[in-house]
Amino acid sequence: MDNFKRTKLPSLDISVSCRLIGPSGRRFTWYSSNTKRSGKGTAIVWFRNDLRMLDNEALYKAWFVSETVLPVYCIDPRLFGTTYHFGFPKTGALRAQFLIECLADLRKNLMKRGLNLLIQHGKPEDVLPSLAKAYGAHTVYAQKETCSEELLVERLVNKGLQQVVIPPSPEKTTGATAQKIPRLQFIWGTTLYNIDDLPFDAPSLPDVYTQFRKIVEAKCTVRSCIKLPTSLGPPPEVGDWGCLPSLEQLGLSSQNVSKGMKFVGGETAALSRVYEYFWKKDLLKVYKETRNGMLGPDYSTKFSPWLASGSLSPRYIHEEVKRYEKERQANSSTYWVLFELIWRDYFRFLSIKCGNSLFHVGGPRKVAHQWSQDKNFFESWRDGRTGYPLIDANMKELSTTGFMSNRGRQIVCSFLVRDMGIDWRMGAEWFETCLLDYDPCSNYGNWTYGSGVGNDPREDRYFSIPKQAQTYDPEGEYVAYWLPQLKTVPKDRRHFPGNLYIKQIVPLKFGTAGRHHKEDKSIGARKANQRGREARGNWRQIG
Numbered sequence: 001m002d003n004f005k006r007t008k009l010p011s012l013d014i015s016v017s018c019r020l021i022g023p024s025g026r027r028f029t030w031y032s033s034n035t036k037r038s039g040k041g042t043a044i045v046w047f048r049n050d051l052r053m054l055d056n057e058a059l060y061k062a063w064f065v066s067e068t069v070l071p072v073y074c075i076d077p078r079l080f081g082t083t084y085h086f087g088f089p090k091t092g093a094l095r096a097q098f099l100i101e102c103l104a105d106l107r108k109n110l111m112k113r114g115l116n117l118l119i120q121h122g123k124p125e126d127v128l129p130s131l132a133k134a135y136g137a138h139t140v141y142a143q144k145e146t147c148s149e150e151l152l153v154e155r156l157v158n159k160g161l162q163q164v165v166i167p168p169s170p171e172k173t174t175g176a177t178a179q180k181i182p183r184l185q186f187i188w189g190t191t192l193y194n195i196d197d198l199p200f201d202a203p204s205l206p207d208v209y210t211q212f213r214k215i216v217e218a219k220c221t222v223r224s225c226i227k228l229p230t231s232l233g234p235p236p237e238v239g240d241w242g243c244l245p246s247l248e249q250l251g252l253s254s255q256n257v258s259k260g261m262k263f264v265g266g267e268t269a270a271l272s273r274v275y276e277y278f279w280k281k282d283l284l285k286v287y288k289e290t291r292n293g294m295l296g297p298d299y300s301t302k303f304s305p306w307l308a309s310g311s312l313s314p315r316y317i318h319e320e321v322k323r324y325e326k327e328r329q330a331n332s333s334t335y336w337v338l339f340e341l342i343w344r345d346y347f348r349f350l351s352i353k354c355g356n357s358l359f360h361v362g363g364p365r366k367v368a369h370q371w372s373q374d375k376n377f378f379e380s381w382r383d384g385r386t387g388y389p390l391i392d393a394n395m396k397e398l399s400t401t402g403f404m405s406n407r408g409r410q411i412v413c414s415f416l417v418r419d420m421g422i423d424w425r426m427g428a429e430w431f432e433t434c435l436l437d438y439d440p441c442s443n444y445g446n447w448t449y450g451s452g453v454g455n456d457p458r459e460d461r462y463f464s465i466p467k468q469a470q471t472y473d474p475e476g477e478y479v480a481y482w483l484p485q486l487k488t489v490p491k492d493r494r495h496f497p498g499n500l501y502i503k504q505i506v507p508l509k510f511g512t513a514g515r516h517h518k519e520d521k522s523i524g525a526r527k528a529n530q531r532g533r534e535a536r537g538n539w540r541q542i543g
C-alpha cells in the first residue's frame, strides 16, 4: 500500500462497469417503461445537490405532471465566493472540478433519455423566474435544503416566481382568466429515511444520535428508489443549452491530484464505485473491521463525495446492501454501512432543529468557551506543518485530494480545538473549502460534535495522538506516504521522529506518553507553547 501512487475512484473502467450494472444487467431495472405521464405544459427541474437520474423524485414528478421537462442547473456565483467568517474560498478547485464532472455526466445521462441539461450562469432567483416566464412553466421542482444559506435562495426564487404571470395559452384556454403564477414545489430527497416518515417533527428530534437511530430503525422503513421512465422527452425547444464552466471561469486554478485518490465526479462513477466496493471487490462484508483505516481506496466505501453532490442516492445504497445480504451474506459489516448513513440522516435532520446555532461558535448547546484565532497556529495546521506527522499527513491528504478518512477528521479536529485551542469554526470553514464531500449538515454537525459544543454525551472527546498513531498507523505507513521524508525514519519513530522532522508547534495537552519526543526548549517554542496552553482551556483526556 505504501507505494500506491495515485488511484482513480472508481478504479474500474466506468463504461465496462456500467454495462455490468446497467439496466440490461442482472440487477433490477432502474427504468420502467410502463409509467404513463398525465400532465400538461412545461415543468422545470432545478437541479441542486441531487445531480442524478436514479431515484430522483423531483425529476420524476416534473416528468409526470408535464408534457415537457426543462432541466436546469444554475452556476450560482455565491458558491464561488468566500466562507462566512474567515474568507477562505467557499468552494475549492478540487470540489469545483468534481462538480463540473457531475454536471457533464448528468447532461450525458439526460441526453440518453431524450432530454438535456440547461446550464445557466447566475443566481437561481434571477435565472428561474425568467426561464419560467419564457417557457410558460407551471411548476419548478427542486430538492429541499435545510441550512439558512440555501433557505434564503429558496425564498428568493419563490419571490421571483410570484412576479411571473404565465399568460393563458391560446389554443388551450377558453377565457382570459386562466393566467397562472408558476409554483415552486420542493421534494425531500437527501436522506435514507424520508422526513415525512419520521415519528417526530424536527423540534422534537432526539438530541442524541443513538436515541434517534433506535427510534427510526424501529418505527420507519426506507422507501424504495423512484424509477424513471425509459424516455423523458421530448425536450423543450432550447436555442443554446449552455456550456459547462471551466475552473478559470469560476475564478479557480486547476489543481492536479498528484497522489492519493482522484475521485471522478458524476452518477456513472458513483454507481461504478458501489458496484466495485460491494460486488467486484466484495468489501462490504469486512467494512466494520476496515472502516477506521486511513490509507488507500478500500478501507471504507468512499461514497461520501457522490452522496454530497446527490449523484448517489442513499436509498440505492440501502437496496444494494439488502441485495448483498440476500445474495452473499449479512453480518455486522453489512449493517454498519447503514448505521453510518443514519449518522448522515441525523445531522441533516439536526440542522432543521438547530437552525443557525449549528454554525455559531457556542454551537447548539451555546457553550461559552474562550477560543484562540492565532493565525500562526491555524496556518501550521492548515498547511500540515504542526510537527506532528499524523496531523500533517492528514492535512496534506486533504489539500491534495479533497478527501480525508473519518478517523483522520476526528484526530485533526481534536488537535486543532483541544491541543491548539483554536476556534473550531476556522477548521470547519477550511473543511468547507477543501472537502469533495462537503455538506453543511455533516460538516458543521461533526465539527460542533468534535469540539464539544454539539450534542455529544461525551463533551470532552480528546484524541490522543500517540494512542491514535499506535492503533491506526502502527507501522507509520500512512504518515510516510504523505510525508516522504519519513520513509527513511525507522517505523517505530515515524510518529515522533524528534529532530528528524520539523519542530512541534505546541506540546500535546496530555503529553506524548513516552514516545520518542524531545521537548523543544527554544524561546520561540516556549512562547508558542505558552500561547497554546492559555488558549487550550481545560479538556480532559478520554481518547
Ligand SMILES: Cc1cc2nc3c(=O)[nH]c(=O)nc-3n(C[C@H](O)[C@H](O)[C@H](O)COP(=O)(O)OP(=O)(O)OC[C@H]3O[C@@H](n4cnc5c(N)ncnc54)[C@H](O)[C@@H]3O)c2cc1C
Residues within 6 Å of the ligand: 291, 300, 301, 302, 303, 304, 305, 307, 308, 337, 340, 341, 343, 344, 345, 347, 404, 405, 406, 407, 409, 410, 413, 431, 435, 437, 438, 439, 440, 442, 443, 444, 446, 447, 450
Ligand atoms: C470534523 C468532521 C467533518 C466531517 N465533514 C463531513 C462532510 O462535510 N461531509 C460528509 O459527508 N461527511 C463528513 N464527515 C463524516 C465522515 O468523516 C465522512 O462521511 C466519511 O469519512 C466519508 O468517507 P466514506 O464515504 O468512505 O465513509 P464510510 O465510512 O464508508 O461511511 C459510509 C457513509 O456514511 C456516512 N457517514 C459516515 N460517517 C459519518 C459521520 N460521522 N457523519 C455523517 N455521515 C457519515 C457518509 O455519507 C459515508 O459516505 C465529517 C467528519 C468529521 C469528524
Ligand SMILES: Nc1ncnc2c1ncn2[C@@H]1O[C@H](COP(=O)(O)OP(=O)(O)OP(=O)(O)O)[C@@H](O)[C@H]1O
Residues within 6 Å of the ligand: 084, 147, 148, 149, 150, 356, 359, 360, 361, 432, 440
Ligand atoms: N450551507 C451553508 N454552508 C455554510 N455555512 C452556512 C450554510 N448555511 C448557513 N450557514 C452559516 O449560518 C450562519 C448564519 O447565521 P446567522 O444569520 O445567525 O449569522 P450571524 O448571526 O451573522 O452569525 P454570527 O453571529 O456568528 O456573526 C453563517 O455562519 C452562515 O455561513
